Amino acid sequence: MENNVSTPRSQVKVKEVTYLLKSSRCKEQIRILYAGLEKLARLEHVEENEEDATILKSFTTFFEKAKNSQTKKIKPKFRHLFDNEILDGTFNDRHRAISLLQKQEDSPINGDTILLRAMSINVAKESSHEETLDKIIEMLIAQCPELIVFPKDNLAHKGITPVHLAILKENKEILLHMANTLQEIDERRLPQEQILGICAVGPVFQDTVMMAGTPLGVAALKFNREIFALVFERFSSGLDVTNDKGDNIVHSLIKYAYVQPDKLNDVLEMLSYVLQCEFMTEIHEKKEFEMWKIRKQARKLLMMTNKEKLNPLQLAAKRQQFRIFEFIMQTEVYRSRESGDGLFNGEVYDITEIETLNLEEVAETDEEQIKLDHHESVMEYLVHHQTNNAFLFADFVPVKEVIREKWKSYKWWFLGWLLFI
Structure with a gap:
């Protein structure tokens, strides 16, 4: 008579094989999602069609709504979204189902998370593709909040996150959706330090609005006051936040005026907006003590030194920005x-x-x-x-x-x- 009783060692092997099979299938599904985004970006017709529905269905199936939306743990299959094998990998025509590029070469993911790739796509305004893309982005934010602040690990674009892209696109709705989702997520699942500590440091950002690095700095260089107030209230650890060069937002504005002379008037207006704390009128539910603390941080901005040991006044002189130098000297600090x-x-x-x-x-x-x-x-x-x-x-x-x-x-x-x- 045969003995069909499995040993503990054989049970472990079965579990390992089962996990590997599930993991492999999951990674293939993720590559199909990337391929679907590329296909969506290349669709030319404006009217809704079966392809839009198919792409959206693949995302809906993978990101099925969790029973408890405020779960303390990330879903096991979502962890594969952050695997180096995925982010440093590729997808090919087998994942696309059709050859969009008319060639048999793999398409690199280049360190983009699925949310970062989705937000990087530009489709025709008021088209079915835009509606489909918006639904996908909302789904990704709601079902996997870790994607919101996960930085790109690519040497040239290192550190950029979906939060940065939302600021660059000046999309208040997406920023609010991100902020509200992050507010609801459990602290043990996504620590506050990770949310407030994002900073882009890639070399390609030099001489662009992304040179500021921090979300608050990028918002300042976009000169969008409404976005700045929102980012300050929901995505910033304070007005005196600095980037990898030790630059606060005033340092960044001075450097931006140096590389973009035609933006000098905008820079001066933004400096006034920040240093006079005009954004506080757009911030809600702040106590008097917190308001005093913000005003104190605004004064501190002009006294802070960066890694070059330069405060804003010295930097303005070094970069030959006379109007900014004069403006700073006229403030109550000097x-x-x-x-x-x-x-x-x-x-x-x-x-x-x-x-x-x-x-x-x-x-x-x-x-x-x-x-x-x-x-x-x-x-x-x-x-x-x-x-x-x-x-x-x-x-x-x-x-x-x-x-x-x-x-x-x-x-x-x-x-x-x-x-x-």
Whole structure:
């Protein structure tokens, strides 16, 4: 008589084989989803057709609604969406069912998650394809929230997330949908640090609005006030958030004005909007203490230094942005009003960053008092400017006064030198 009783070891092997088969089928389904998105992007006709329905059905089947939408754990099959085998892999004509490219080459995924790829597609406005794509994006956000903040792991585009794409497209509806979904998800499933810590660092982002890296910085460079207020309230750890270069949003705005001179007026308006905390009128349910904290962060922005050890004023001088330099000097951080006789108000400027030497100390002692954190002063940066631009800075009253005071201190040395030669 045969013994059909399986041993524990054979049971483990059966489970392993079953898991591998399920895993393999799941990965094939995911590749089909990517292929469906590519097909949707290439469809030319505008009217609804069977292909739209087939693509949407494949997504609906894979992302079937969970019994408990606020589950504390991600579905096992959803984990394959983040596998390196998928993100670094390809899909081919077998997954497409038809050859869209008229060639038998594999199409690379290039590190895009399925949500990032879906949001990267541009289809005809008010077409059936746009409606299908919107349903797919909403489904992905709702059923797998981890996709919202999962960064692209590709050297050139490293760190970009669907949140960044929603900001770039200025799509308030998608951003709200993302924010509401993230708010409902369990902390153990998706930690708050992961939501607030996203930052794009890819080299291709340089000299674009993405150079800011953080969602709040990108929103600032888009000059969209409504989007900025939404991102600040729902996707930012604070107004003083910085990117991988240590730049806060003011640093980023200055750098953007340097590479995009025609955007200078927009930059100045955004600086005023941020530093004067005008966005607080669009933020709801904030207590007075929180409002005070935000205003304090706004002041802090002008005093923060990046990894180059430059605060915004110094950066504006170094990048030859006179109008921004003047704007910053006119803020309450650097300018205050004093009344000497009760009738006339005088303006007092903090010139610490204009010159590293303490001029008042020079008048009293023979030693030059140098700031401990040494860096080039604004005056030193002006030496490297073109003549016309240097004169703009030099003619600005606080700078002019520094030059005058320095001349008073050193003119006798120059006169002595002239007599000697």
